[in-house]
Amino acid sequence: MRPKRTTRGALHRIAFRTNRLEKLRTIYVRCFCGASGEKHVSPAKGFESYFLRFGDGCRLELMRRRDIAARGSAERPGLCHLAFGCRSREAVFALTERLRAEGRPVVGEPRTGGDGYFESVGEDPGGNRVE
Template sequence: MMIDHIAIWVEDLEKMREFYCKYFDGVSNQKYENKIKGFESYFISFDGATRIELMKRKDIEERIYKEILGLAHLAFKVGSKEKVNELTEIFRKDGYKIIGEPRTTGDGYYESVILDPEGNRIELVG
């Protein structure tokens, strides 16, 4: 078995689509819309099988900005320590918040942690 996709409720569907396509070489499908439910979504595909589904619905508005049980972060394997460092600096230059500077973790990963445009934690893993 394998994970097909991970879904994320978003506030700004177009901004989030642009972010994941621009920085992670994602490829988006065409927008799906269900006007009756007020639902819109994109699937973003990456080099590999797992996709992200970005979803927006008019009646889902509240965001909790504290640690909660459930999905904690998304991790993107970028290929090397150098690429982690390079991408971290690109995100910093482009105004994204770096919440974990590049480092080797206790379990042996070389990573940094950034926030996407809506505050979701993204790990860049070498």
């Protein structure tokens, strides 16, 4: 859940974890006309990512973390999470509490992430992570 000037409930981005970051980026840029941003690198966490934009719509985040295999099934390659835009920090807090009140797990409390977005993370009934 991310504050952004957006239509309420608009899908903001889809994130994939991969062990082949550059290969996935190349395919989405060459074959699907994605426009890639600069690589984000966090050496302390062994983390790298790209945001790819497709027209004016949803973005795709491709992420690699060097210790992914050692971290367990929650951090396996593949779909990582869906992220929906919120209009403000207060809306992120409110949505987090709404999820909690409905009995949904909150696996990441509201915070500013390394990519600069204010976010929290919950789980849908299928166990998928939703920011």
